Amino acid sequence: MKPVFEPRLLHTMLRVHDLTRMLGFYCDVLGMRELRRLEMPELRRTLVFLGYGRTRDEAQLEFWHDWDTAGMPVPLDAAAGHLGIGVSDINHCVRDLAAQGVPVRRAPAPLRPGGRIIAMIEDPEGHEVELLSLD
Numbered sequence: 778m779k780p781v782f783e784p785r786l787l788h789t790m791l792r793v794h795d796l797t798r799m800l801g802f803y804c805d806v807l808g809m810r811e812l813r814r815l816e817m818p819e820l821r822r823t824l825v826f827l828g829y830g831r832t833r834d835e836a837q838l839e840f841w842h843d844w845d846t847a848g849m850p851v852p853l854d855a856a857a858g859h860l861g862i863g864v865s866d867i868n869h870c871v872r873d874l875a876a877q878g879v880p881v882r883r884a885p886a887p888l889r890p891g892g893r894i895i896a897m898i899e900d901p902e903g904h905e906v907e908l909l910s911l912d
Contacts, residue, residue: 788826788837789860791904794849798808798901803827803838806863806877807906812837813881821845848861859897859905867910886909 793799803809809827816823823846828837838860864870867885875881882905883897894910 785834786836787834790839791808791843791902792824792847793840793902795841795902796825796840799840800825800827802879802901805881806874809838811873839904858868859907861909863909863911867894867912868898870908871898873896 778849791799800811804811804827809829812826812828812831812833814823814825823840823842825842826837827840828835830836849877863901871885873883880899881896883895885894885896885908887894894912896908898906898908900906
């Protein structure tokens with residue numbers, strides 16, 4: 778049965794402390810682009826939305842940057858979750874990322890026999906990023 782309201786995922790949010798470094802990683806290394814930015818001086822906060830698409834209706838990643846915590850480490854716990862990004866030629870992709878100094882937490886391999894090949898990398902603030910083979 779089709780949901781009445783036709784829901785779809787619009788964005789997920791990560792709190793970040795070094796906005797410039799995180800934008801560099803997600804845009805320059807992972808190929809996303811900045812779609813919009815909301816500066817809120819009265820709240821001392823910046824929100825930046827990134828994605829691979831071109832419209833607000835496509836899934837996006839939101840960075841929540843509180844100015845007063847800039848440079849402080851982000852507290853991560855096991856419940857923090859991860860982002861999933863589909864890639865072609867996952868083996869080449871992971872080799873290229875590792876050559877750029879990106880930490881690889883899990884080399885490309887299926888989770889179960891015959892399953893999709895995945896790899897896990899880490900962004901500059903320690904968030905886990907799952908790469909999933911599109912091949």
